[in-house]
Amino acid sequence: MNKSSRPVSPAGHEGGTPPPFALTEFLERCMGNVEIATLLLGKFEKQLTTDVVAIQECLAARDTEQIARTAHALKGAAGAVAAATLLDLASEIESLSRSGQLDAIAGELSSLTSEVARCLDYLPAARAGLAAKAAGESTDPGTPQ
Secondary structure, three states: OOHHHOOOOOOOOOOOOOOOOOHHHHHHHOOOOHHHHHHHHHHHHHHHHHHHHHHHHHHHHOOHHHHHHHHHHHHHHHHHOOOHHHHHHHHHHHHHHHOOOHHHHHHHHHHHHHHHHHHHHHHHHHHHHHHHHHOOOOOOOOOOO
16 A cells, blocks of 8 residues: 555544544545645535534524525535535435425434534544645554554
8 A cells, every 4th residue: 555545544533433524535535635635624614513503593494495505515515525424414404305304304403413513523633634644644643553
């Protein structure tokens, strides 16, 4: 395995639970450019917070059309950073909103909020993993040797 294809698993990540997004896959989507990946993580962080609040507000206003739009945007952001669970949850909320199932959306919202919190909590470790990759570390800081 060459150095550029090694898994990037940030230091400080708990061993038993998989991270909320696949950092190696995300970095590959950025063509290995750590600077772009870091910039996108910042945008992702802002969008997570904004979109969850928007979905909550739209749910209270019973605006399924706007919930669908916001969930679709969140799904795209999750896909960009390889956050599979978040992508699945956003996709489910988008689908539910398109069929007008407000009660089901309310039920999924706690899972979405929890996954967003997990992503936000993971960002410092992800940034550290990207910084290590940029510094050219030859070992994966999150993998036991």
